[in-house]
Amino acid sequence: MKREIKFRGKEFETRQWIEGSLTTYPRYYPTITLVEDAEPIPKKTTCVVLPETVGQFTGLCDKNGKEIYEGDIVKTKEYGIDIPNGVFCSNVAGYDNFSVDYIDGGFRLLNNQRGFLLCKGNHLEVIGNIYDNPELLKENKR
Known part of the structure; x- marks a missing residue:
């Protein structure tokens, strides 16, 4: 490997x-x-x-070919949320921002509401990092 x-x-x-x-x-x-x-x-x-x-390279690139590092903030539609009539629905249209973190031997996407394992980055877009742009985690692009 x-x-x-x-x-x-x-x-x-x-x-x-x-x-x-x-x-x-x-x-x-x-x-x-x-x-x-x-x-x-x-x-x-x-x-x-x-x-x-200090952050490690995840081995993945975003949809624009930019390398994804631990500490980056990524935007994606893949895990976007919508709450029609107060009922939670996942994987529907809408952007959400996540930080890339290394936890328990693997890279994960985390925000205040949810977390996912980081896998293929072809739906992700690096929009900043937690050191230079922490405000990006507080806002969700819809």
Whole structure:
């Protein structure tokens, strides 16, 4: 089985998002190592990142080809809700926003009302993340 394992986090000084391999040392901030394809030898740069912003790549991309990371906020119609006449109906037209979280060995979509296992992302669209856009979880697009 071959899958890409990488992480992203906000660089400590610039607060810019970076992606790469994660290294952690006890009592120190985590670091992410970026590898640039340089000839003849790849160039490696190690950056200190804010620990609370570190998230793992899920291995999936959204409907636009954007990689989905832990901590992203995604919008989908697949799990939209409608409450006609006060009766809960699932999987009907309507958008809903979810955060991507890693819980009990798997990635999940969560919001204040519901949670689902994260699977194929062809119905998902990354619209932000919990660090830069937390307000997106409070609103539901209908």
